Amino acid sequence: MRIFYNDRHAVHHGRHEMFRGALVPCFEVPARADLVLQELRARRFGSIEAPPPIADAVIERVHAPRYLQFLATARDDWIALDPANAERDALPSYWPIRTFRTDVLPASFPARMGLFSFDAGSPITAGTWEAARHGAACAVAGAQRLLAGDRSAFALTRPPGHHAGSDFFGGYCFLNNAAIAAQALRDGGAARVVVLDIDYHHGNGTQAIFYERADVFFASVHGDPHTEYPYYPGYADERGAGTGVGANLNLPLPRGTDFARWREALQEALRAIRGFGADALVVSLGLDTFEGDPISGFRLRGDDYLRVGEDLAAAGLPTLFVFEGGYAVAEVGVNTVNLLQGFTST
């Protein structure tokens, strides 16, 4: 399996995020990707390489130009507000609610930041744009391998992507790597593509991007949005809209769900994927379903990820894995490589 590793990921390193009225250290840290890389090397799993650069046009197939322009200059704009901001990460503190306008791009940078975000937990740092762009390049390089005939590939990158929408960031995500890869597969000739999201959190960004489309099926197994981030989307009655009706499947599960129950939901998603008749599969690979994850509530164990890999392999589709969440840092490497090894072992 070719592994496209974002060797620029560590330039995105947030200091703090808002949690329940206070600033706490970020959960989404560079060690996450470092430890996966270390485990891949320790097990001599796959061939690790850097991706070719990504063209802006490929990102713009998924993200709105005004949002990308915002991200590209966000750090400079933030420091222009106050030179002391060079030592601070940017977090939004107001946003356009119902009845507010979103058609006007405010001159104020903090206002633009609020316009394009849905939480105060995703700091924009000095390296965010660079790391995010390189990450999208990893995902697209993996998609290109599938189009070239490879059975699988793995985009090992952070920040993650599945919470990012066409024109918003949040949930530690800025560019939706999985969605960009799925679109690249479509544009490269795959007629029908599936994104299967097995992160603990609903992949609201990916869902929103493809919600009205019949050519990309989105399926997600995740924590019940009534109690779990990102809260507002991810319910089972969200089935797609317009021509996309029926091409969206949400399988929310309660906190405390164990592997047996989780695996039933995975099987249900895989049956729907088979019914859809896809040419390629993109897996949003979050490892925060692990029992030891500090911000999540499922109870999967290390060996369970071998079974997950086997189940995914049984779908029989060219498969791109895109690294998403997983915050039990010490175990994230082992769990990730377990899953990939389960996939390749069958």
Add this chain to the structure above:
Amino acid sequence: MRIFYNDRHAVHHGRHEMFRGALVPCFEVPARADLVLQELRARRFGSIEAPPPIADAVIERVHAPRYLQFLATARDDWIALDPANAERDALPSYWPIRTFRTDVLPASFPARMGLFSFDAGSPITAGTWEAARHGAACAVAGAQRLLAGDRSAFALTRPPGHHAGSDFFGGYCFLNNAAIAAQALRDGGAARVVVLDIDYHHGNGTQAIFYERADVFFASVHGDPHTEYPYYPGYADERGAGTGVGANLNLPLPRGTDFARWREALQEALRAIRGFGADALVVSLGLDTFEGDPISGFRLRGDDYLRVGEDLAAAGLPTLFVFEGGYAVAEVGVNTVNLLQGFTST
């Protein structure tokens, strides 16, 4: 002039608000109202009294029941999350952006808080609900005085109200006192009512509440939303919708505007108000147009407020003043009473 003073205002006292990625002390402090009260007494201006209690039904004429239920139990729900929260104010850290659902009320309290808010600068404290309800009672008591034939009244309360919408808080505001009073005037027999907002910041909540109505005219003179809070609404091309087209007038002005230019905008608003033919006027009385205001950008001086009061009196309408913003605490009392004295002197 009868003055309805919210003697419970100080039980709402936020500790911190988010500003540019950091938590800073709140600008909206109890001393604001205390110093106005002190100045009223020092000048022996008006008769100061407590309002009668307000019925829930009066508030529900403007605010959505599910939002009021949220506010009523917010503090208890916040502490139920974690007993240590008794020592912390509640601030939202995620919110429903475009493509997110707002029809489902999440079980999670922080998610509900995000659903009903548009900034992380308006802490919900132990006394917020009590203070806000008493404040609405002050505004309604003032409205009742106008209906009884008084020429004017003043609701001296905090937290302020004009940023609060039918179902959201923000900008230090929780219940929209001016809108509740305007509706009470309508319900008490005034056929046509005007809300004139002279706070430095656009009265987005009031605008949104009456945007599709022809019976309540909303006019606002405020800082240009391109650079000034609340940013997303407040542009000149917002003229109302549906039957309310033409009954909304925004007069945004650039930072640095002096009294001469500001007064021209006030005169323009007053001409439109005369054209509307109102039976009563509610003034959202913010004093953050003052040159010394720490978070605003106009250049009005202390004596200018006497002229503002005279100009408002010239409209010849029964007038209810409702206290809104103004953060130059030491001067807020003098400036407020100057305006009221200008009004009564003519």
